Amino acid sequence: VKKVPGVDARRQAMLLMAGSSVDLGLTGPDRAFAHRIYRETVIWRARLDYTLSALSQRPLDSLERELLTCLRIGAVQLLILRVPAHAAVSSTVSVLRGQKKKAYANAVLRRLSVTGEREGAPLCIRYSHPQDLVEKWIGYFGMERACRLLEWNNSVPGLGVWLRDGASGCKCPVHEPVKGEIGQWLPSYRKIEREALQDVVESEGCFVQDQAAAVTGVGMSSLPGLNVLEIGCAPGGKTVHLDEPSDFVTALDSSELRMKTWIENSIRYRWTSSFPVVAAGELLPFRRSSFDKVLVDAPCTNTGVYRRRFDARWNWSPGLLSACTGTQSRLLNSAAAALRPGGVLVYSTCSLEPEENSDQVIRFERDHPEFCRITFPAQSQLVTDGMLSIFPPEHDMDGMFAASWKKSE
Ligand SMILES: C[S@@+](CC[C@H](N)C(=O)[O-])C[C@H]1O[C@@H](n2cnc3c(N)ncnc32)[C@H](O)[C@@H]1O
Helix, strand or coil, X not given: CCCCCCXXXXXXXXXXXXXXXXXXXXXXXXXXXXXXXXXXXXXXXXXXXXXXXXXXXXXXXXXXHHHHHHHHHHHHHHHCCCCCHHHHHHHHHCCCCCHHHHHHHHHHHHHHHHHCCCCCCCHHHHCCCCHHHHHHHHHHHCHHHHHHHHHHHCXXXXXXXXXXXXHHCCCCCCCCCCCCEECCCCCCEEEECHHHHHHHHCCCCEEECCHHHHHHHHHHHHCCCCEEEEECCCCCCCHHHHCCCCCEEEEEECCHHHHHHHHHHHHHCCCCCEEEEECCCCCXXXXXXXXXXXXXXXXXXXXXXXXXXXXXXXXXXXXXXXXXXXXXXXXXXXXXXXXXXXXXXXXEECCCCCCCCXXXXXXXXXXXXXXXXXXXXXXXXXXXXXXXXXXHHHHCCCCXXXXXXXXXX
């Protein structure tokens, strides 16, 4: 049987879409193509379904999952990745099992290659985001900024690293110095090309993360306090900044699974001042007023990092928002009690929602008059009313929020 070129890449994309961990062992462009199909199919699901639903004789939600996934990965190649029809359709359809399914997918995708995209889609479909979230953003940010955010979320994120040894670059003998554009907001940050990733991953002096996470971590670390509690620490994107020889960091998270990754990172990056604790942040197993500095990197809706966490938009719901705000309030209250008088508290999220950010700050300050807001240490363009407020399309990095306070003596 003659192998149709690229079939394995489509097969791998189908596996990724099914949440399977089976790795077909593809390398180079085939592997990259499989992951690109996966990413774009997840992102554009609503837009693809809008067109597919007009071409499929059966309603999409009545189709077998495998068939629907195949239609989506075929459609993404035709509409978004602009793969020529002769390559996209046959090699995609051939990953299906069963003649009936193949014939159905073939007919729908061939029709699509002739008709093209369905017109008249509303904004939320064009940008492929949940409708209520798009409406919420338009109300809060205004149409122009909301559209820029929607566009940003659908774009491909760049890569970058924070360098432990600062602006001088990574001190490891093999890879010094890391080549790449210096971060606009942080001299110890480098934007790197995907090809350089393997080198930096092997180096303990470089930590791969978005510049916004690095800005937040560096700011947190620069605030005073030697005996530190970090609530919501896993997998360690902030611990990497906090782990200083002079400090003692109690790194706490409620998820055992995520803590395993934190521990792997602690070994790889040789964190020697940080100690892991698995516990609920609402019921801290420590005496009151025991820490000089307490950080809450709170669980949130993740709306600031949709570009990177491209599946997260489909988890959005008002219920998720209220669950997150409830947990955030409880964690903040518990963090406030764990802090000694005169100590520093930091609260951060990777959300853009006022309910999780400025509204939490207002509520916390109302309920805890013993806390006085201090300006979060970051470049002034990133700070509003003393709070770090990063808006992705304006600052060219993930959306982050952070507020900090001093507890009265
Ligand atoms: C934003 S993530 C932390 C990211 C981490 N700080 C980093 O930079 O890599 C929030 C974390 O809070 C943890 N978490 C959620 N609910 C919690 C709770 N009630 N108590 C403690 N940790 C919690 C989650 O398991 C998750 O790891």
